[in-house]
Amino acid sequence: MKKIHSLILQAFIKPFMVTFFIVMFVLLMLFLFKYIDDLIGKGFQWYVILELLSYQAAVQLTMALPLSMLLSSIMTFGNLGESYELVAIKAAGVSLRKAMTPLFIVVGLFSAGSFIFSDYILPVVNLKMGSLLYDVRKKKADFLIKPGVFNNTIPGxxxxxxxxxxxxxxxxxxxxxxxxxxxxxxxxxxxxxxxxxxxxxxxxxxxxxxxxxxxxxxxxxxxxxxxxxxxxxxxxxxxxxxxxxxxxxQMGNTDKELFKDHHQMLNLRQLRHYSDSNRVSLDSVAKINSVESKRYINFFANYYQENKPKTINTKIKLADIEQEYMRRSAISNALSQARQIKENADLRMNDYQFFAEKDIRYDIEWHRKFTLAVSCLLLFGIGAPLGAIIRKGGLGLPVVMAIIFFLIYHVIATISEKAAKDASLTPMWGMWMAIIVLTPLAIFLTYKSTSDSALFDAEQYKNKAEAIWKKVVGLFNKKKDKATLSS
Structure with a gap:
């Protein structure tokens, strides 16, 4: 058993390291292409670019780790299936679930490490990268004289x-x-x-x-x-x-305190603290608006009541006012008070929306700390049985399958997160939607791989289609024969 576990671990680690560095390289190149205009022609020292890339590599870990986990698991079990090593393992009396046990432990350790990373290290990296990128983009291009052209980059x-x-x-x-x-x-x-x-x-x-x-x-x-x-x-x-x-x-050194309360720069404890403070502000805005509205209503009711009792009747009716000029005055004042209440509500609405959006961002970032760890487990749970089913190694079909499933996961996660930011979904549903949707798929693929199902065998589907076609043709011929006999 130990030799089998050692064999599977060795077969997994090498593809994982290769795919991880390849994915990280691609993501860093995409980052450079995105900010190429902000980096070229400004005379940065090599260590500034290297520092920026190192911070970006840490940030892109949230995408590189799940993708490399999916791709390496498909490659590992695809290679084992293609070389009939999985058949030999099963012939030795070891089920696929038991053979995958050490990998589940390793992936679990990676998931726990990614959670600790996203909670303690990633906020600090986001803070340093955010301030450095701000300084990089703010810096002007180097002074450069072109022959015959006026240069106006120096002020004055x-x-x-x-x-x-x-x-x-x-x-x-x-x-x-x-x-x-x-x-x-x-x-x-x-x-x-x-x-x-x-x-x-x-x-x-x-x-x-x-x-x-x-x-x-x-x-x-x-x-x-x-x-x-x-x-x-x-x-x-x-x-x-x-x-x-x-x-x-010159490239300035922006004070990092300006960015420290941003939602991406906070860990779980800080997110909880800032979220509670933000909700207090959100509730205070709503209460102030409610109190001011009631003050206008109470003032109106008290003004038009006869004898002015100690308890104010806010349900006074227009028909209760006998004088005609008082009715007109009441209508005019009521319209004026309604406009005033609406204007005050509109003024408070901007503050309310600001605090409401911050509350959503804090909740989204809180759930993001957990979804990174769970996504590693989920994509491994999809990739490992999928590799055992397709039984193809190398960088051909496994890469195609990994890209397809990762795009499905990424598209669902991006759309649902955007819906959560727009308040169309709650932050919990928005951040966990992709995991909830793909978890049944992982369970289904695991079941098919343990039952030796040829899920992607084209010959199998061809035979089933031919059988169904023959059955349909047979039923059609029977109906035709019955129609001939009856006639």
Whole structure:
């Protein structure tokens, strides 16, 4: 028995590791394609890209682990079935269920580890990745001069060079416009040559200009109005240095405290705490709206009651008011109060919807912590019996079957989660819908694999179809014979 278990474990671990790294590589490439515009041309150091990819690899674990579990289980039992090793195991008196026992233990450990990961590690990773990705997307592209084209990336300046050297550090025939007042170009610099270098702290770009002239408009009172007596100043220089602030080109370090209360950055204990606080706010908005509405109704009832008793009758009728002018006044005031109540309710509605959406997101994230672990067990429960049934190894048919079933799971999970976010489904049903739908399929496939059913045998279905066709033709011929005899 131990040798059989060791054989099955060895047959499972290798495909699992291979498929896991392949799936992770594909998902990381999709991430790079998605954010390629935010990464190219900004001069990031290699360790920034590596840090971002490492965080993304941890985030994509929630998708890579179930998919690799499904694919590797199909490949493992497909290889064992194709090489008739499953037949040998059953001939030795070991049922498929007993042979799969060590794999269920291993997958159970993976599921428990994924739950711990999603509860303790994933929120921290989401927090760090969210802040880093925010800084990456906010950073401007590197300063780059193209010959003959004005560059406006530095705030307050427009720079153009007719040509530059191969390294791009020396610019020729420079023209620099300064927009100091935010309006028209007040100062202009021309230079035959300019050498670019960064300051020691990389906060400034230094442009050493040679053989040039600087034109300045002095005493500018109104840039929109022409003044023929406006003063004009010209400076000639052999060498001068122009300093440009490059702070907007540096990647900032956003405070992670800004993102810490996001639902994806919280563990189970924090989700419960924030969810309780959010529901208190949600209830307070509803109570405030209810109290204000009752205050208007009580005021109206008290105003039109005769003798004004201590107990207010909120069911007063219009017919109880005898004077005609009082009835008209009551109708006018009632319409005014109804509009006021509606306006107050509309104002409160935005706050109520905000807290209601946060409550849904907290519940969805709470259930997500558990669905990752259960999805690993479910997809293994589908993949292992499916591989034993199709009895095909390698990366051909198993990959096709794995993609089909994973797409079914992913589509159901995505649609139901979106429905939960839109409040069409409760968060519990939205997050567990895919598991609930596919669990009977896993049970059915397990039953078919233990009973040696040829579920995907095309010859079997062909024979059954021929038998059904013969039976239909036979019934048709009998009816035809009866009709002939009766005539």
């Amino acid at each position: 300046y427009s720079i153009r060079a007719k040509s530059k050297n191969e390294e791009g550090t020396v610019l020729y025939d420079l023209m620099i416009y300064e927009h100091a007042t935010g309006g028209s170009a007040n100062n202009v610099i021309f230079a035959k040559e300019g050498y670019i270098q960064n300051s020691a702290d990389n906060k400034y770009m230094l442009l050493e200009l040679k053989d040039g002239v600087r034109y300045e408009d002095s005493n500018v009172k109104d840039a929109k109005r022409y003044d023929p007596r406006q003063q004009f100043t010209r400076f000639r220089f052999k060498e001068t240095t122009q300093k440009f602030d490059m702070e907007s080109f």
